[in-house]
Amino acid sequence: MGTPTAIGIATGTDAAPARHADAVLLQLIWLASPALPVxxxxxxxxxxxxxxxxxxxxEASARDRLxxxxxxxxxxxxxxxxxxxxxxxxxxDVARAQALNAWVAVTRETAELRLQSEQLGRSLAQWLRQRHPDDARVAALDALAPAPTxxxxxxxxxxxxxxxxxxxxLAMAFGWAENQVHAAVRAVPLGQSAGQRILGALAATIPAAVDDALARSDDTRxxxxxxxxxxxxxxxxxxxxxxRS
Known part of the structure; x- marks a missing residue:
């Protein structure tokens, strides 16, 4: 078994799980980034x-709204x-994914909100086709009607x-928070420091929101x-x- 180096990095057989965890984390950061082309x-x-x-x-009213x-x-x-x-x-379970996609589509209450969910979904499906061209699930996502959400x-x-x-x-929620804070900075408008304070308040609350989401069933969603x-x-x-919305 490998031993930690002086700076705490695992070596030998301990390194593979650490590298895998690093790779997963970086993929999630990538998905949460505003640079994701969606x-x-x-x-x-x-x-x-x-x-x-x-x-x-x-700042206060923007923070409270978000x-x-x-x-x-x-x-x-x-x-x-x-x-x-x-x-x-x-x-x-493609049938289950289809049912959830239909639920998201029919619960959008305005044309703008539906356009947003479907445009982002289609764009991410296109990105996934480039990264995982042989994954049958990507083809199933792309085929969802009227569009992937x-x-x-x-x-x-x-x-x-x-x-x-x-x-x-957590990654999905933080990506949403960052986009919304950027919108607030531009629309209110707010200074960058105010935006960072709002993002900090959202980040502190996101774990509880995620736990709430994970606990919900079809009956409570x-x-x-x-x-x-x-x-x-x-x-x-x-x-x-x-x-656009």
Missing amino acids: GGFSYSEGLEAAVDAGLVTD LDQLALVQARSELAAAASAFVAWRCG WPVAFALAAAATGASPRDAL QSFAPMLAVLSARHETQYSRLF
Whole structure:
């Protein structure tokens, strides 16, 4: 058995598991990065409409809105659907993935929200085709009708890394948080330091949101955020917009 070096890096037979864990972590960081070419940065998920309506005006109101959205939308719907889809892809249960994809599609309450989920899902499916051209699950994802949705597509991307469900959802939630903070910095607008404080508040709350999502079943998963739906609908006809939702 290998022995640790002076700086604590495993060698010999201990190194292989460490390298695998490193590779999984880097894959999750990659998936969570705003640089992932799916276009997540172009959506504010109603935040821009909230700014236009005077509901979000400063750091505190932006932080509170995003914390509410994490608990009421991400944990109960997006992350919960992704958690179930993750298990389905790991088991090769395409029918289950199809059913979850249909649930996500029909629970989008506005055209913008559905466009967002489907556009991100299609873009991630294309990225996965390039990285895993021989994985039959990628072809199954691509064939989902009317389109792959974001939570179901992300679940497959994360499952392909070998990550645990909880780590996969942590990455998904942080990617969402980073995109939304960037939107807030641009739309409110806020300074970079304010954005970092909001991101810190979200990061501190994400583990609990992920645990909530993992504990949800088909009977407790839900998509019910009336104010988000109203703001999203208003955004569709908003005179001046930076974002697609």
